[in-house]
Amino acid sequence: MSHAIAKKVYIRNELGLHARPAALLAQEAAKFEAHITLAVEEMVVDAKSVLDLLSLAAGQGKTILLQAEGRDAEQAVLHLENLFKDGFGEN
Amino acid sequence: MTGNTLTGIPVSAGISIGQAYLLGEDHYCLIPMQNISKDLVEQEAERLKQAFEKALEELKRIRETIPVEQSEHVAILDVHIMILNDPKLLSTTQRYIHEMHLNAEWALEKGVTEIEKRFEVIDDDYFRERAQELRLLTRRVKNQLIGSPESIKPITSRVILLANNLTPADTAELDASKIMAFATVQGAKTSHVAILARTLEIPAVAGVEGLLTAVQDGDIIIIDGLKGHVVVSPDDDELTQYSDLKYHFEHYRKEVMRHRDLPAVTTDGHKIELFANIELFEEVSAVFDYAGDGVGLYRTEYSYLNRSDLPSEEELFEEYRDLASILAPRSLIIRTLDAGGDKIGQGFEHLEEENPALGLRAVRFCLRYKDIFKTQLRAILRAAQLENVSLMFPMISGTSELREIKKILEETKTELREQSIPFGENMAVGIMMELPSAVMIADILAKEVDFFAIGTNDLIQYSLGIDRTNKYVAHLYQPLHPALIRSLKFIVDAGHANGITVSMCGEMASDPYCLPVLVGMQVDSLSLNPQSIPAIKKILRNLSLHECSNLMERILESDSVSKNNQLIRDNIFKKFPDELMFYSSMLEREEE
Known part of the structure; x- marks a missing residue:
């Protein structure tokens, strides 16, 4: 059974989704089977690609729509949401 | 100008006619597509x-x-x-x-x-x-x-090298003897390619938009490093015209070089020292080649770039000491770090700066990161055991900033003294005059320092409120704007009234057309790229202080840039037909 799930997340850490958090996010996203995307305004990128994540140029305070589709979509969103909540361990 | 001519920034003088060789980014075209x-x-x-x-x-x-x-x-x-x-x-x-x-x-x-x-x-x-x-x-x-490596296509014949941009790593792999000229899409007067071209004495044009699409590998092209033109597949008339210009320019350059060792004095005996601006240690050889009187501006940023850590005191000390001992007894003026955290090392907080040019750079940066500043000051102070070394601070905006910096300098001296490390107690300390606020209080600042160095590039930008790298407003970059002339005159007079010398670095010092004005206001020394020294010296030796002072008087009364340009052309450059032919300057820019 396939799941699709979406959740709004905020960027809390001061530097935004800069290189280190982007790398961490892509690395964690890659652990899931689900197709995971991040959307800021009309821009949608692949969460498993660090280059995609960097090209979002998402700074502190930005709202991001986290979407996942696939068998483990729910776990993926939950896990990645925690990274955002935690400010990627930077705050 | 015909349709096959592209325009960029002239960064190294000369004319070259030859076959184009396209170097793709990262040498990709060494391997054919x-x-x-x-x-x-x-x-x-x-x-x-x-x-x-x-x-x-x-x-x-x-x-x-x-x-x-x-x-x-x-x-x-x-x-x-x-x-x-x-x-x-x-x-x-x-x-x-x-x-x-x-x-x-x-x-x-x-x-x-x-x-x-x-x-x-x-x-x-x-x-x-x-x-x-x-x-x-x-x-x-x-x-x-x-x-x-055998898959790399070697350059077999002499070519004109075209690229998007060239880094030191790129040019290190090239055989310089095979290159007749450069043209690049990126870059400006201070880019690596510009410095390299001037060192090799070959023409170069930078900032040429559309270069790599307009030119095919193997096309015959002309590089005009005097006016900043690239002529693609020239017709017979163009070939004749440029061959002629090339011949004349090479003849002129030889004449200039023959006279390079003569003293830099006017016909009526007024002496102006001609120093070199250098950025890389290796450029010191050019100071000798072009008979500079010393180094008037040593930019120290290079040692901080392209590395992930910061240079140590020992490393900087050795660099400054070696440079000073090679130059001695000629003087060496070292400018402290003039960059921001974005340029140097890593590990600096990332700052959101809307306007980096007005942001945390130069002494402002150094005051925030005092450790970095002190390391550099210690290295310079230690090198100043050689008495030809002096120090100058960039971007000074007012007295409290200057006093804070001087306090740190004194603290640094005290620390060295306590650690029994020898250094130059009497090293001269000057400041760059490059902000309009500093100009307005030049008479006050002059009492606090040993010399002034006018940084015209920044002073013009900040005074006229234009970014000269922005092509939409670059035409407003006018060194002879009456506001600038008054500022310069005020700085020079304030300096002299307080018994300190006033030098000028920045591009204006190497512009032949500005020279009579600078002589007229009695600037003590000029610091310019070493390759331009002989040509400036040749003009200087044919000027008199008397005629330049007269010109200065009239320029101070004039109310417009165009009138100033006209005055210089009519009064001075009539007797310099070669220079009028070879040097593009604001005289021309205004007519375009």
């Missing part, structure tokens, strides 16, 4: 994939060698590993093999360019600059692809 046959597509895609894997292994090996205490470097490398391992990167580049049947080298180039384009539109500097990291990283992949 090829279409591969359909049955080899999978094999080529696999070759690219393996190159990625090997580059990744290489990066991981490097990561293993980094000691644990440098954990921030490990973090950076981890990000790089993630980027190189990004499936998007491989699939984007492989698509050019699958869909366009390109060879792996060019597929990589095209794919990276595609990704870079997505970054170019980002208006946040930090994220935009990540694309450069990507570019550097993919060089590792490229190196894996190229593998054996």
Whole structure:
């Protein structure tokens, strides 16, 4: 059974989704089977690609729509949401 | 100007006519772009994939060698590993093999360019600059692809080298004797390619938009490093005209060089010292080659660039000491760090600066990061045991800032004294006059320092409120604006009234057309790129202080830039027909 799930997340850490958090996010996203995307305004990128994540140029305070589709979509969103909540361990 | 002429910034004088040689970014065109046959597509895609894997292994090996205490470097490398391992990167580049049947080298180039384009539109500097990291990283992949050096197409005959941009790493691999001239899409007067071209005494034009699409490999082109033109596939008339100009210019240059060792004095005996601006240690040889009186501006940023750590005091001390001892007894003026955190080392907080030119740079940066500042001050003070060394501070905006800096300098001296480390107690200390606020209080500042150095590039930008690298307003960059002339005169007079010398660095000091004005206001010395010294000296030796003072009087009364240009042309340059032919300047810019 396939799941699709979406959740709004905020960027809390001061530097935004800069290189280190982007790398961490892509690395964690890659652990899931689900197709995971991040959307800021009309821009949608692949969460498993660090280059995609960097090209979002998402700074502190930005709202991001986290979407996942696939068998483990729910776990993926939950896990990645925690990274955002935690400010990627930077705050 | 005809339709086949492209225009850029003239960065090294001269005329060259020859065959174009296109150097793709990262030397890609050393390997020709090829279409591969359909049955080899999978094999080529696999070759690219393996190159990625090997580059990744290489990066991981490097990561293993980094000691644990440098954990921030490990973090950076981890990000790089993630980027190189990004499936998007491989699939984007492989698509050019699958869909366009390109060879792996060019597929990589095209794919990276595609990704870079997505970054170019980002208006946040930090994220935009990540694309450069990507570019550097993919060089590792490229190196894996190229593998054996014999696959590089050597330059066999003398050519005119065209590229998007050239880095020191690129030019290190080139055989300089095979290059007649350069033209690049990026870059400006102070770019690496410009400095290299001037050192090699070959013409160069930078900032030429559309260069790589207008010119094909092997085309006959003309590089006009005097006016900043690139003529593509010239017709017979153009060839005749430029051959003629080339002959005249080479003759003129020889004459200039013959007289380079004569003293820099006017016909009525007024002496102006001609110093060199240098950036790289190696450029010191040019000071001797072009008979400079010393170094009037040593830019110290280079030692901080392109590295992940900061230079040590010992390293800087050795650099400054060696430079000073080579130059002695000629003077060496060292300028303290004139950059911001974005340019130097790593590990600085990323600042959101809307206007970096008005932001945390130069002494402002140094006052925030006092450790970095003190390390440099200690190195300069120690080098100043050699008495030809002096120090100057950039971007001074007022007295409290200056006093705070001087306090730190005194503290540094005290520390050295306590540690019994020898240094130059009597080193002269000057400041750059490059902000309008400093100009207005030049009479006050003059009482606090040993000399002034006018930095015209910044002073003009800040006074006229224009960014000269912005092509939409570059025409407003006018050194002879009456406001500038008054500012310069005020600085010189304030300096002299307080018994200190006033020098000028910045491009205005190397502009032949500005020279009579600077002589007229009695600037004590000029500091310019070393290669321009002989030509400026030749003009100087044919001017009199008397005529320049008269000109100055009239310019001070004039109310417009065009009137000033006309005055200089009519009164002075009538007797310099060669210079009028060879030097483009604001006299011309205004007519365009």
